[in-house]
Amino acid sequence: MIGAELPTFEIRPNPSPASDADRAAVLANPGFGKTFTDHMVTIKWTEGIGWHSAQVEPYGPLSLSPATAVLHYAQEIFEGMKAYHCPDGGVTLFRARENARRFVTSAARMAMPAMPEELFLESLQRLIDIDRAWIPADAESSLYLRPFMFASEAFLGVRPAKEYLYCVIASPAAAYFKEGPKPISVWVSEDYTRAAPGGTGAAKCGGNYATSLLPQAEAIERGCEQVVFLDAVHRKYVDELGGMNVFYVYDAERTIVTPELGTILPGITRDAIATLARDLGYTFVERAYSIDEWRADAADGSLTEVFACGTAAVITPIGVAKGHSGDIEVGGGKAGELTMKLRQALLDIQHGIAPDKHGWITRVA
Missing domain, CATH: 3.30.470.10 (Aminotransferase class 4, branched-chain amino acid transferase, N-terminal domain)
Structure with missing residues (x-):
């Protein structure tokens, strides 16, 4: 009331x-x-x-x-x-x-x-x-x-x-990665979608996660740690992972691209990464990003890093995307320099090691 x-x-x-x-x-x-x-x-x-x-x-x-x-x-x-x-x-x-x-x-x-x-x-x-x-x-x-x-x-x-x-x-x-973050592999789901326009994709509700469990199991069967979804309308634009937002780094252009909001969860870590990326001199772009673009830019080397973020894992490097149309490897399958720099910057702020320039921290004890 x-x-x-x-x-x-x-x-x-x-x-x-x-x-x-x-x-x-x-x-x-x-x-x-x-x-x-x-x-x-x-x-x-x-x-x-x-x-x-x-x-x-x-x-x-x-x-x-x-x-x-x-x-x-x-x-x-x-x-x-x-x-x-x-x-x-x-x-x-x-x-x-x-x-x-x-x-x-x-x-x-x-x-x-x-x-x-x-x-x-x-x-x-x-x-x-x-x-x-x-x-x-x-x-x-x-x-x-x-x-x-x-x-x-x-x-x-x-x-x-x-x-x-x-x-x-x-x-x-505990720390999500006990021995430091290692690049994960993701399975590109072509049979299932996570959310549709007008649906509940932007809400943090259990149903969104329930629908990801079957394709997540499919990813594990194919040796991948996570599933990545495509949009429900065209089946070509990247949506997000089962529980994380995804980012694409173009180092020569000093640019990070991430799928635009609408059917995906507006991640709080996602928003923080946008700010930290700009602090490092990168342009942060939110737009539709297709699986074909991921494949082509990985092949010609212009796409240099891919990573995902979420509360549990903070920032997770993505080494390879697997799917029915073949594998997409970026950066030799290794964790990228910017990925690790952003991850450490975020952790240092969260744990009170680095100054909180953006007023993100609430002292509770």
């Missing part, structure tokens, strides 16, 4: 938190998304009332009716972000307000209520305050935060729900 007062958080500490020894064992080798912290945030929304019943409570199962709307009609959105341990012992978030704004945009597309930015940010702060000890301090490690919201009303009927549950859970995450 517009202008409604934000709810006050009730704090319910976990009576049986992980022991120091158990937590230390997890932080020594956390992996990704395998172990969760002692607490979670829940906030309810009810039609006619607005946001209410904000809690920090013990992490645990949710009790849902078999008729809960999300299980039948997939009204669900989420975000992915990280809390970073800094050299001075502090804790920071990277562009958290942009996550809050994208959460609102996703909610609008899925006919869900808008979460006030300040309430979104406070929910993160509250969880970090109580579970700060779960933030790993190793290089490139972090505490992964997963805010999400779903239709919690129990009913069967095709309409927007009248009740929603917002949650935040957290999981310590």
Whole structure:
């Protein structure tokens, strides 16, 4: 409800938190998304009332009716972000307000209520305050935060729900690449598409990821780590990877090209890369980019690097694209110089090693 007062958080500490020894064992080798912290945030929304019943409570199962709307009609959105341990012992978030704004945009597309930015940010702060000890301090490690919201009303009927549950859970995450990033191979899907004009491609909702699982499995069967999708209309323009935005470097022209927004997710890391690239003197271009252009420019050497980005992996070099029409190799299949420079610049800002010239960092502890 517009202008409604934000709810006050009730704090319910976990009576049986992980022991120091158990937590230390997890932080020594956390992996990704395998172990969760002692607490979670829940906030309810009810039609006619607005946001209410904000809690920090013990992490645990949710009790849902078999008729809960999300299980039948997939009204669900989420975000992915990280809390970073800094050299001075502090804790920071990277562009958290942009996550809050994208959460609102996703909610609008899925006919869900808008979460006030300040309430979104406070929910993160509250969880970090109580579970700060779960933030790993190793290089490139972090505490992964997963805010999400779903239709919690129990009913069967095709309409927007009248009740929603917002949650935040957290999981310590190791460096995505333990021995440094290595170029990945991607499979060009010609049989499946990720999103279409007018669809939900620009929203961060679970359905977009569900549709990527079958082609992702196809990619793995062909020895590739990721799948890259083409547009749904012409089947020739690059869309994005299963969970990452993609970029093309033309070093002689000092230019980086990336597919234009519309049916793809407006990545927060993607936007940061645009700024960092301009800082390094590169022109950043958003436009339709075809698989034929990728192939031709790789063949004549004008395309010098290809990489992808996302919250989990930060920046990932792409060495080769495989498909029914043959392989496309760029830069000898090796990680490019600019790719690695951008990756390190981004990591240094996130972890508080380099100055935050663009006001991206929020100090939370």
